[in-house]
Amino acid sequence: AQKVTQAQTEISVVEKEDVTLDCVYETRDTTYYLFWYKQPPSGELVFLIRRNSFDEQNEISGRYSWNFQKSTSSFNFTITASQVVDSAVYFCALSERYRDDKIIFGKGTRLHILP
Amino acid sequence: DAGITQSPRYKITETGRQVTLMCHQTWSHSYMFWYRQDLGHGLRLIYYSAAADITDKGEVPDGYVVSRSKTENFPLTLESATRSQTSVYFCASSRPGQGEGTQYFGPGTRLLVL
Numbered sequence: 001a002q003k004v005t006q007a008q009t010e011i012s013v014v015e016k017e018d019v020t021l022d023c024v025y026e027t028r029d030t031t032y033y034l035f036w037y038k039q040p041p042s043g044e045l046v047f048l049i050r051r052n053s054f055d056e057q058n059e060i061s062g063r064y065s066w067n068f069q070k071s072t073s074s075f076n077f078t079i080t081a082s083q084v085v086d087s088a089v090y091f092c093a094l095s096e097r098y099r100d101d102k103i104i105f106g107k108g109t110r111l112h113i114l115p
Numbered sequence: 116d117a118g119i120t121q122s123p124r125y126k127i128t129e130t131g132r133q134v135t136l137m138c139h140q141t142w143s144h145s146y147m148f149w150y151r152q153d154l155g156h157g158l159r160l161i162y163y164s165a166a167a168d169i170t171d172k173g174e175v176p177d178g179y180v181v182s183r184s185k186t187e188n189f190p191l192t193l194e195s196a197t198r199s200q201t202s203v204y205f206c207a208s209s210r211p212g213q214g215e216g217t218q219y220f221g222p223g224t225r226l227l228v229l
Contacts, residue, residue: 035217045205045220091158100165101146101209101216107157
């Protein structure tokens with residue numbers, strides 16, 4: 001069965017600190033896709049990244065980086081030098097091949113960046 | 116490029132009334148989805164559609180009806196609203212990609228059932 005676990009319900013850090021959001025997934029498929037979405041206080045859901053199961057290279061986009069490790073079934077998200085605008089709920093998600101593009105979401109991690 | 120839109124953005128209704136939430140996308144994406152978001156439950160899939168006239172149930176379909184007569188529209192109807200259906204509803208769409216299709220979300224509809 002597919003499952004996504006975000007153990008950190010809520011995190012608070014002071015601005016400019018680095019912060020890592022954890023995501024652990026479960027799947028029996030060998031081909032799958034992992035996602036991160038951001039939900040700022042305004043409420044919309046914003047796509048951040050998609051990785052497929054065959055590409056374990058870490059990804060960096062500005063202050064954001066993602067660490068995908070199949071050995072530990074983890075897809076962690078790090079924000080470097082956090083800013084107040086990073087305050088949001090972040091969702092990790094999983095999609096398996098041949099599943100009609102359905103995505104299973106984790107419960108989300110609420111991130112507070114304190115000024 | 117409007118992307119994906121939802122209407123209304125806010126709705127207050129009474130128990131027992133029928134309510135229809137609209138979703139429209141301009142990308143010609145094949146797949147469309149309806150989710151509800153509740154505290155403690157995250158995002159839960161209500162219904163999805165792989166193409167026009169093809170719909171299927173998600174995790175929490177009871178009390179909801181969908182249709183997809185045109186690719187760009189995917190309305191969600193609450194036939195007889197209940198207080199437990201008070202929630203934020205999100206519509207999403209994706210191109211078919213054998214599981215790799217990224218879902219793009221509408222802005223959401225906040226529904227309050229009194």
